[in-house]
Amino acid sequence: MTVNAENITPTRTHVLIFPFPAQGHMIPLFDFTHRLALRGGAALKITVLVTPKNLPFLSPLLSAGLDIEALTLPFPSHPSIPSGVENVQDLPPSGFPTMIHALGGLHAPLLSWIASHPFPPVAIVSDFFLGWTQHLGIPRVEFSPSAAVTCCILDTLWIEMPTIGDDDEIFEFTKIPNSWKYPWSQISSIYLSYVHGDPAWEFVRDSFRDNAACWGLVVNTFSDMESVYLEHLKKEMGHDRIWAVGPVLPVSEGNRGGRTSVPVDHVMSWLDARADNHVVYVCFGSQAVLTKEQTLALASALEKSGVHFVWAVKEPFEEDSTRGNILDGFEDRVAGRGLVIRGWAPQVAVLQHRAVGAFLTHCGWNSVVEAVVAGVLMLTWPMRADQYTDATLVVDELKVGVRACEGPDTVPDPDELARVFVDSVTGKQTERIRAMKLREAALDAIQERGSSVRDIDGFIEHLVSLGLKK
Ligand SMILES: O=c1ccn([C@@H]2O[C@H](COP(=O)(O)OP(=O)(O)O[C@H]3O[C@H](CO)[C@@H](O)[C@H](O)[C@H]3O)[C@@H](O)[C@H]2O)c(=O)[nH]1
Structure with a gap:
């Protein structure tokens, strides 16, 4: 354990943060922690729990000159996780439930850390994949890296446990505002994989159920974007301790979520040479790798x-004959108008560049939120998890995007997709005008008196009052 208890005094409120080790989950919780430390100032002392291999991702936060320390606990070994692997980025997409189960092994070490700490934390803020942290004897605040509507959907699924139908059969969430409905094939892949009676899966199920009973909930969204779902959550959870604190953004660009595989300056000068809103950015988040046909x-x-584009291309996490990069000769053929980034791209900087007008995205929630802040038109290609929900929100409710493709294995028609690209940078879409309006609302939310700043301050007040009660 590397926490230093000496500079924690009882006059300050100590909070423990526990991120789930996947890029799409750690990035927003670290950004939120940064905001929390800045707003909380001297009132808060923050400890962030990671396992050793994830410590480098925390480094930018630890060196930000704020009162944030690391608690490093050994990764609990698990029969289905190869030794040395501590992050879902080194597992296939099906590795999420295994990681949830494995991290349950930190329950006993965490309990003993809390019990032996001279000034134990008054609350824990943990990712929505860590519902079991509800049972540590201190109030638990769930952190959702996904949309508020996704929280509504996950709570409904794991509590009501509806029977899974055929892939094409439509399931309707009648209690959730706007009665969301989907074919079963598009519903949470973790829920669809649940195996009744399997002890590891029962742990995962209970952990999700714990979310509905958490003391508080922090969501990376803002009230103008998702007010009906935030209100629904308040009603369902029976209290008002639900804080919409987004968009949480990096305080500085740095190497957010990983070292960028190209110098940021190089990408920026490439974009500087392009006209406003004329570049399409293509990226499918931190997990998805396209098949060779795709x-x-x-x-x-x-x-x-013929559009100008930046394409962040991911390699499979291990040798895979069906997936991976087969772009021989492609870069020469598109020289001068296409920039291919192999590996980790500086996504937020790219999206915010004036030259980028459209974003072909898998609709991971972080990508959606980052695109909203950039006022960029989204071309949606949801593949799994909450991405179908996010695409519906983007296209049908917020109307700031258009559909491009859908499905993890669907191979798009190149001519149709080419048309979508051309329209996205040449057409006068009403979606782009709405995207600019939503951008303004997002930026308003994080201004000094904006709704998300008020929610962060309200959250801090609750934490401090928890500390006073002790
Ligand atoms: O080359 C890259 C690729 C990604 N990112 C960043 O990595 C994050 C990716 O997050 P997201 O867009 O949400 O995608 P995933 O990594 O796929 O996120 C997982 O977690 C999200 C939050 O729960 C879910 O919404 C997604 O469906 C799930 O796949 C974003 O902040 C991106 O800016 C980069 O900076 N460079």
Whole structure:
């Protein structure tokens, strides 16, 4: 354990933060922690729990000159996780439930850390995949890196446990505002994989159920974007301790979520040479890797379209004959109008560049929120998890995006996709005008008296009053 208890005094409120080790989860919780430390100032002392291999991701936060320390606990070994792996980025997408189960092994070490601490934390803020942290004897605040509507959907699924139907059969969430409905194939992949009676899965199920009973909930959203779902959560949870604190953004660009595989300056000067809103950015988050057929179809669409683009291409986490990068000769053919980034891209900087007008996205919630802040038109291609929900929100409710493709294995038609690209940078879409309006609302929320800043301050007040009660 590397926490230093000496500079924690009883006059300050001590909070423990526990991120789930996946890029799409750690990034927003670290950004939120940064905001919390800045707003909380001298009132708060923050400890962040990571396992050793994830410590480097925390480094930018630890060196930000704020009162944030690391608590490093050994990764609990698990029969289905290879030794040395401590982050979902080194597992296939199906590795999420295994990681949830494995981290349950930190329950006993955490209890003993809390019990032996001279000034133990008054509350724990933990990712929504860590519902079991509800049972540590201190109030638990769930952190949702996903949308408020996703929290509504997950709570409904795991509490009501509806029977899974055929892939095409439609399931309707009748209690959730706007009665969301989907074919079963588009519903939370973790829920669909649940195996009744399997002890590891029962742990995962109970952990999700714990979310509905948490003391508080922090969501990376803002009230103008999702007020009906935030109100629904308050009603369902039976209290008002639900704080919409987004968009949580990096305080500084740095190497957020990983070291960028190209110098940020190089990408920025490439974009500087392009006209406003004329570049399409293509990226599918930190997990998804396209199949070879999908990669070829997308490359062909970009080539046919003639648009300027930046494409962040991911390699599979291990040797995989069906997936991966097969772009031989492609970069020469699109030289001068296409920039291919192999590996980790500086996504937020790219999205915020004036030249970028459209974003082909898998609709991971962080990407959606980052695109909203950038006022960029979204071209949606949801693949799994909450991404279908996010795409529906973006296209049908907020109307700031258009559909491009959907499904983890669907191979898009290159001609159709090329048309979507061309329209996205040449058409006068009403979606782009709405995207600019939503951007203003997002920026308003994080201004000094904006709704999300008020929610962060309200959250801090609750934490401090928890400390006073002790
Ligand atoms: O080359 C890259 C790729 C990603 N990112 C960042 O990594 C994050 C990716 O998050 P997200 O867009 O949400 O995608 P995933 O990594 O796929 O996120 C997982 O977690 C999200 C939050 O729960 C879910 O919404 C997604 O469906 C789930 O796949 C974002 O902040 C991106 O800016 C980069 O900076 N560079």
